[in-house]
Amino acid sequence: MSDLFVELTAPNGRKYSQPRGLFINNEFVKSKSGETITTINPTDESEITSVYAAGPEDVDIAVAAARKAFKDPSWRDMDTTARGELLYRFAEIIEQNKEVLATIETWDNGKPYSVALNEDLAEVTGTIKYYAGWSNKVHGQVIDTSPAKLAYTIREPLGVCAQIIPWNFPLAMAAWKLGPALATGNTVVMKAAEQTPLSLLYLGTLVKEAGFPPGVINFLNGEGRKAGAALAQHLDVDKIAFTGSTATGKEIMKMAAVNMKNITLETGGKSPLIIFEDADIEQAVKWAHIGIMYNQGQVCTATSRILVEEGVYEKFIELFKSHVAETSIVGDPFKDDTFQGPQVTKTQFERVLSYIEAGKSEGAKLIAGGEAFKNVGGKGFFIAPTIFTDVKDSMKIYREEVFGPFVVISSFKTEEEAIERANDSTYGLGAAVFTQNISKGHRLARLIEAGMVWINSSNDSDIRVPFGGVKQSGIGRELGEAGLESYTNKKAVHVNLGTKL
Numbered sequence: 001m002s003d004l005f006v007e008l009t010a011p012n013g014r015k016y017s018q019p020r021g022l023f024i025n026n027e028f029v030k031s032k033s034g035e036t037i038t039t040i041n042p043t044d045e046s047e048i049t050s051v052y053a054a055g056p057e058d059v060d061i062a063v064a065a066a067r068k069a070f071k072d073p074s075w076r077d078m079d080t081t082a083r084g085e086l087l088y089r090f091a092e093i094i095e096q097n098k099e100v101l102a103t104i105e106t107w108d109n110g111k112p113y114s115v116a117l118n119e120d121l122a123e124v125t126g127t128i129k130y131y132a133g134w135s136n137k138v139h140g141q142v143i144d145t146s147p148a149k150l151a152y153t154i155r156e157p158l159g160v161c162a163q164i165i166p167w168n169f170p171l172a173m174a175a176w177k178l179g180p181a182l183a184t185g186n187t188v189v190m191k192a193a194e195q196t197p198l199s200l201l202y203l204g205t206l207v208k209e210a211g212f213p214p215g216v217i218n219f220l221n222g223e224g225r226k227a228g229a230a231l232a233q234h235l236d237v238d239k240i241a242f243t244g245s246t247a248t249g250k251e252i253m254k255m256a257a258v259n260m261k262n263i264t265l266e267t268g269g270k271s272p273l274i275i276f277e278d279a280d281i282e283q284a285v286k287w288a289h290i291g292i293m294y295n296q297g298q299v300c301t302a303t304s305r306i307l308v309e310e311g312v313y314e315k316f317i318e319l320f321k322s323h324v325a326e327t328s329i330v331g332d333p334f335k336d337d338t339f340q341g342p343q344v345t346k347t348q349f350e351r352v353l354s355y356i357e358a359g360k361s362e363g364a365k366l367i368a369g370g371e372a373f374k375n376v377g378g379k380g381f382f383i384a385p386t387i388f389t390d391v392k393d394s395m396k397i398y399r400e401e402v403f404g405p406f407v408v409i410s411s412f413k414t415e416e417e418a419i420e421r422a423n424d425s426t427y428g429l430g431a432a433v434f435t436q437n438i439s440k441g442h443r444l445a446r447l448i449e450a451g452m453v454w455i456n457s458s459n460d461s462d463i464r465v466p467f468g469g470v471k472q473s474g475i476g477r478e479l480g481e482a483g484l485e486s487y488t489n490k491k492a493v494h495v496n497l498g499t500k501l
Contacts (some may be wrong), residue, residue: 036055037053037223058131065219120172131179139155157488166300201221224499285319291459296404301452364390388409392410430469434456443481452467
């Protein structure tokens with residue numbers, strides 16, 4: 001094994017050179033401490049490789065590189081159209097390397113290769129291209145006050161932006177954050193999740209190939225309690241953007257207060273999916289399945305609480321159980337017919353199993369799954385798709401985020417009850433409503449406490465549409481034009497045109 005790169009052969013036979021170092025100032029370097037983290041293949045529990053882990057000293061070096069790049073005229077004064085062309089070139093290079101990136105993502109994360117290639121990588125390139133187009137369209141405005149005065153605003157970059165991405169969608173979440181930050185002229189220090197660092201480190205090779213000036217984009221791997229905390233507390237970081245658990249988001253918010261950093265937090269969820277008697281039940285079944293079982297249930301917006309009107313409760317359960325059994329094919333993520341791969345880590349695997357035991361002990365009715373899935377070579381962190389019915393609102397499995405292929409189903413009598421129970425949560429990320437009465441759908445969309453509401457679909461996302469939550473599901477928005485707001489300051493300029501006091 002070399003110090004900074006290792007030649008690997010993935011389970012699908014693809015060979016590539018994997019960076020092991022931290023990507024700082026357009027170079028891969030060892031961590032100052034020499035500490036490493038070993039990343040595990042969740043499909044068979046084997047070691048993939050080890051990568052250097054950043055500590056506080058490495059964070060200092062990366063932040064200093066980003067600060068220097070932010071002040072450098074080659075980036076600071078770059079023509080905005082040229083900046084957009086640079087981002088577009090980055091997207092094209094990612095597209096050219098999508099098979100390698102999807103392979104790494106599947107190997108390290110466990111998601112099906114077909115999903116990584118056709119959905120995640122498409123979202124990565126689409127997001128970068130979208131914000132490339134915005135680069136020369138971010139502008140201020142003239143505000144008409146009086147003939148004696150000219151007043152206008154300037155949209156300026158914040159500076160050095162620390163970004164912490166999660167393990168469930170490593171590359172997609174990286175693109176969500178890189179796109180708007182770079183389009184508006186900021187520099188970035190991004191930390192990968194320690195569970196899934198490999199694809200982001202490989203992306204560093206493409207950053208350099210695209211031609212970004214040194215220090216504009218820096219990628220670190222490291223533990224949250226070390227590298228993540230150091231970024232959140234760093235006095236020379238102007239903003240921190242985080243996607244992950246609510247508990248960690250709260251800690252980051254506290255640490256960021258040291259210099260009143262600008263923050264964007266996208267945290268947990270326990271999103272409701274409400275099905276009325278007048279809904280197209282077959283469509284509701286299909287969307288409900290995607291809404292909770294997609295990506296092994298490891299989705300912050302997963303509609304993990306299904307509320308069904310009494311008249312169609314039994315029918316929905318019968319159809320849903322059958323649909324899950326037929327379509328949730330659990331297996332090797334590199335096989336074409338696999339819908340569900342393993343959970344990302346042993347810790348996450350054991351967490352889901354603990355919630356299964358909690359559901360049983362609390363008296364919920366287990367009608368599917370409820371156990372480890374051992375038909376993939378007897379190894380790996382696989383969970384059988386799990387469905388609990390007759391779940392009460394007070395139960396732990398109804399109230400807490402499980403983050404696995406795990407859904408709870410309950411019935412309701414009236415629209416008012418459905419709204420009240422949907423809103424009875426500390427979270428407010430997403431919500432879905434199924435009804436063929438479009439007036440009812442729009443009415444509930446206003447009454448449900450969530451940052452996003454889907455009518456007759458679930459987890460429908462688009463890079464042009466704002467994404468984010470309310471309550472303890474986060475602060476701020478990503479994607480769309482709204483995503484740019486989090487990365488600029490509006491400076492007001494007042495010009496006296498010659499009047500006296």
